[in-house]
Amino acid sequence: MALSIEELKAAILEKALNGPKPQLYLKDFYACDPDSKPRVIKKAANEMVTEGKMVFWSSGSTTMYAAKGRAKDEESRGT
Amino acid sequence: MPKHDTPLMDELEKGPWPSFVSDLKRQAEKNPECWDILGQMELSYKDKITHWKHGGIVGVFGYGGGIVGRYSDSPDKFPGVAHFHTVRLNQPSSKFYSTEMLRKVCDLWEKHGSGMTNMHGSTGDMVLLGTRTEELEPLFFDLTHELKWDLGGSGSNLRTPSCCLGKARCEWACYDTQAACHTLTMHYQDEIHRPAFPYKFKFKFSGCANDCVASAARSDFAVIGTWRDNIRINQDEVKKYISGELKAGGGIADSFGAFDIKKDVIGHCPTGCMWMEGGDLKIDDAECTRCMHCINVMPRALRPGVDQGATIMMGAKAPILDGAQLATMVIPFVKPTADNDFEDLIEVIEKAWDWWMEFGKNRERIGETMQRVGLPSFLRVMEVEPIPQHVKEPRCNPYVFWEAAEVEGGWDRDIKEFRERHKM
Numbered sequence: 001m002a003l004s005i006e007e008l009k010a011a012i013l014e015k016a017l018n019g020p021k022p023q024l025y026l027k028d029f030y031a032c033d034p035d036s037k038p039r040v041i042k043k044a045a046n047e048m049v050t051e052g053k054m055v056f057w058s059s060g061s062t063t064m065y066a067a068k069g070r071a072k073d074e075e076s077r078g079t
Numbered sequence: 080m081p082k083h084d085t086p087l088m089d090e091l092e093k094g095p096w097p098s099f100v101s102d103l104k105r106q107a108e109k110n111p112e113c114w115d116i117l118g119q120m121e122l123s124y125k126d127k128i129t130h131w132k133h134g135g136i137v138g139v140f141g142y143g144g145g146i147v148g149r150y151s152d153s154p155d156k157f158p159g160v161a162h163f164h165t166v167r168l169n170q171p172s173s174k175f176y177s178t179e180m181l182r183k184v185c186d187l188w189e190k191h192g193s194g195m196t197n198m199h200g201s202t203g204d205m206v207l208l209g210t211r212t213e214e215l216e217p218l219f220f221d222l223t224h225e226l227k228w229d230l231g232g233s234g235s236n237l238r239t240p241s242c243c244l245g246k247a248r249c250e251w252a253c254y255d256t257q258a259a260c261h262t263l264t265m266h267y268q269d270e271i272h273r274p275a276f277p278y279k280f281k282f283k284f285s286g287c288a289n290d291c292v293a294s295a296a297r298s299d300f301a302v303i304g305t306w307r308d309n310i311r312i313n314q315d316e317v318k319k320y321i322s323g324e325l326k327a328g329g330g331i332a333d334s335f336g337a338f339d340i341k342k343d344v345i346g347h348c349p350t351g352c353m354w355m356e357g358g359d360l361k362i363d364d365a366e367c368t369r370c371m372h373c374i375n376v377m378p379r380a381l382r383p384g385v386d387q388g389a390t391i392m393m394g395a396k397a398p399i400l401d402g403a404q405l406a407t408m409v410i411p412f413v414k415p416t417a418d419n420d421f422e423d424l425i426e427v428i429e430k431a432w433d434w435w436m437e438f439g440k441n442r443e444r445i446g447e448t449m450q451r452v453g454l455p456s457f458l459r460v461m462e463v464e465p466i467p468q469h470v471k472e473p474r475c476n477p478y479v480f481w482e483a484a485e486v487e488g489g490w491d492r493d494i495k496e497f498r499e500r501h502k503m
């Protein structure tokens with residue numbers, strides 16, 4: 001059975017905080033709940049950005065997600 | 080007063096054509112950070128490498144697209160472009176602006192950014208070039224509250240849809256491209272502003288096969304106007320073109336010499352389905368690919384048929400992973416209409432998205448996923464019966480692979496039991 005949206009958000013955050021990769025593609029979160037549809041996972045991940053727990057990192061052509069504070073940020077390197 | 084010596088950039092002011100270097104110098108008199116754009120570009124020309132770094136977490140609250148982070152890798156030399164983020168604005172359908180709105184957006188951009196624009200970016204957006212991170216939220220507030228204007232798409236989002244002039248100005252539009260573009264832009268606001276996909280996805284809408292927005296080359300989902308019945312022929316007007324009374328292509332073809340219907344029309348028909356018979360022009364419409372060539376040459380004599388709609392093509396892209404590719408025809412004919420809020424297009428789009436979101440790899444455009452699985456598998460996903468027009472070339476693979484459902488009686492196969500007898 002698919003996880004509830006709150007359980008899904010917790011699983012996504014756990015992966016974003018403690019996974020080996022600091023920045024993840026949306027698809028990398030699919031494994032958090034194989035029973036949830038990609039659109040539900042997208043919704044959960046995007047809601048967490050609105051809640052301030054995660055951030056988008058974008059190259060311009062593609063977008064990745066990171067737990068707040070884990071993203072590679074040009075500005076924090078003083079540029 | 081120039082801040083940097085830019086002999087290489089200055090070369091680009093020579094010649095009869097307009098120069099972006101002259102534009103930058105003019106803007107730099109008002110906004111001195113533009114001198115640093117010129118300085119950094121001069122350095123790039125000398126070093127033969129870009130000095131821009133792109134990407135980052137810049138954006139406005141709640142949006143996962145529309146702003147592309149850009150930074151100088153030499154901020155000490157060029158502090159004016161230490162941050163030089165790009166802002167994409169969702170252009171109106173067919174890019175019809177009032178001068179009042181253009182003046183307002185220019186004023187807003189001089190207040191919050193460099194004042195430099197790109198009209199338009201290759202996806203179709205109006206592009207505002209160069210601002211600092213701290214200016215993004217104030218710019219977005221003014222843009223949305225004062226101008227009632229929104230950002231476009233970037234990243235792994237649905238990109239800003241774009242369309243040709245369509246029925247607003249063009250007699251050849253076979254469906255209302257502007258209505259389709261506007262309706263789907265509003266319908267998919269979430270997908271435009273927040274990432275949803277393995278990679279970018281673009282819609283483009285052209286009213287006929289002249290494809291003025293190059294949808295067949297530049298969009299993942301191209302809707303191209305066409306017709307199902309016959310080309311309308313006015314034989315009297317055909318004769319006027321032949322006699323020279325009417326100029327072919329509105330006169331544009333004059334430089335190629337006197338009009339010759341055999342050479343200029345019949346000889347250029349890609350399917351060879353036209354001929355002259357007793358002074359009349361004949362077309363075998365069953366063989367016509369609706370390419371528009373003959374109609375372009377003789378617009379007073381030939382017109383698209385009256386049973387109009389569109390063909391859906393999918394999978395075009397520029398070279399990122401596998402090289403550039405043109406779109407593949409997927410659905411030969413639909414009737415896109417505002418009467419049902421373009422639900423025929425929405426149904427096809429969502430079927431393709433659901434599949435691509437599940438099976439597309441990271442950074443794989445849908446055209447690459449289609450190519451990876453093969454057209455027969457993709458057509459099964461889209462629930463489309465293959466037709467001869469789906470075949471690009473005669474087969475070179477001598478094996479025929481049947482699905483169980485395609486064979487009378489089907490078959491059952493127990494792979495475990497088979498491997499018991501045929502060890503790997």
Ligand code: SF4
Pocket residue numbers: 243244245249250251252253285286287288289290291292304
């Ligand atoms: S694509 Fe066709 S319908 Fe659209 S503006 Fe061009 S010629 Fe006209």
Ligand code: SF4
Pocket residue numbers: 347348349350351352353362366367368369370371372373374
């Ligand atoms: S539209 Fe193109 S394919 Fe059709 S008759 Fe004219 S030239 Fe031939």
